[in-house]
Amino acid sequence: MSDRPIIATNGVSAVPLQRDAAVLDFVALLKPRVMSLVVFTGFAGVLVAPGEIHPVIAAIAILCIAVATGASGAINMWYERDLDAKMERTRDRPLPANRMEPETALAFGSVLAGGSVMVMGLGVNWTAAALLALAIGFYVFVYTIWLKRRTPQNIVIGGAAGAFPPMIGWAAVTGDVSLGGIALFALIFMWTPPHFWALSLYKCEDYENASVPMLPVVSGILETKRQILLYTVLLLPVSLIPWWIGTATLVWGAISAVMGFLFIAMAVKVWFDETDRAPQQMFRFSLLYLTVLFAALIVDRLAVQMIAG
Template sequence: MSDASIQLGASGEGVLREEDARVADFFVLLKPRVMSLVVFSGLAGLVVAPGDLHPVLACVAVLCIAVGSGAAGAINMWYDRDIDAVMQRTRRRPIPDGRVEASEALGFGVVLALGAVMMMGLAVNWLAAGLLAAAIGFYVFIYTMWLKRRTPQNIVIGGAAGAFPPMIGWAAVTGEVGVPAIVLFLLIFMWTPPHFWALSLYRQGDYAKAGVPMLPVVAGPQATKRQMLIYTLLLFPLALMPTLLGIAGWVYGAAALVLGALFILMAVRVLLGEGDRGERSARQMFGFSILYLFLLFALLIIDRSPGLLGGWS
């Protein structure tokens, strides 16, 4: 093989590596970890809803929820690029790290958002599309651009954006929003503050440096811990409502009782913890909160799927 061929091959490999890196950077813009929970809760809403949706259309609905969530994440990263560059947790994101241009991220997010909403409307129904548009708009305009940098209640009100997916899934099947769908919305809405405040407790230095008025920065750790306990107590009966409304069986209900009690126990440990012990408890509560929501929605899906363990209703 000639030297020119070797150089050409090496150059081609370098181009492929660069393209792979670009794809990976744009994938990071979608906030895939957040997207996974959004998609899972949307799938749960779709599965528990009464009625049938063609499997292809169900897949389209879930894809649109995923793409819409990713689009909101990309626009969020575009808008927050200044504070992302300051915070330890986010400074290696593609925009502040210089791997993706801000204008590229914005264009990417807008195109995905419009495409997801249009596809949902044309392929499934326009109520589901409207709810998806509302979720994207709420996250971008209400939370990211308005609340996040102005009030310590940012995550309380802004958390509604992440609570839309079960309603979107329900609407995709039924063409309406029923009481059970609203309960699933409220379940995520009440879960979000203790989940996110647990993170902000051990990352409060980051938020203070970036000038983001998270509750621990503005009101202090103890006030935040008390609020976390209040929200976990309010969440406890909400998690039982799917069983009381008849969209889930007794196994889900028993699991919700146990998981809810553990969540409250963790909130009490965080409240009583001080120093390193308190930070460790906050980290543990943050990790458990993700598991808590995942298990609840997994049990809802299993409960309503006859092929999975025979269903438990």
């Protein structure tokens, strides 16, 4: 199929699609790897929140969080298709690779976003639905459209969107926003910058090519390493708040502390390493860190319930 632009009847140039969008292209729009971690933290929020929830309602809440996350990813891919085309990491996504029309991705994401909020409201409660809508709006309008192309602090502020799911899961059970949910929000909020900055350290050239003002591009490698170290140190006390307020036990607090110190050790290693190896290790460890903390939270709560019951 030719890649030469054709002129449509309204005078707009259009490149023919490589092929029709496949089911896997729609799945790719949803950013499934991001979705899995987000859903896991949302699930932890549901389980850890005080109170009872019917298992079917809990499943619907988690499904809505998953769909909303995917929807946000699809809209993000629609908006950033020009950047994605310039970056090696993302140029094979459905839109820059011309396997799907942009309008299809936007419509797909928008319908999923609206639908997930409505189902959350009707099936669970409107507090959780409002938080879900806020998370979607924050990710799309604040992070993707407003901050990402304008400031190196894009990931610090915009990362709040990824911190909402456990709070949404919590609100699904309790019907309100309380300290436990906020503590879990704060944990992911403080984790997000070192997680993404570790990635941006070894993908710096990619971001530079796309003119995205990530911290290494704007302020340099050394400043980014300094900020990574700072945030991992700040993350440690924040990660202990769930234990401190009674949401989790001392055992969980100990696990959190150990993982926190390991995270700081990784940041120190990044500081001294001139190569991409330490940032890559730190990025992978950051995923492990969050998974272990939230898995331990789930096990902790189940253990408490078993002992109490």
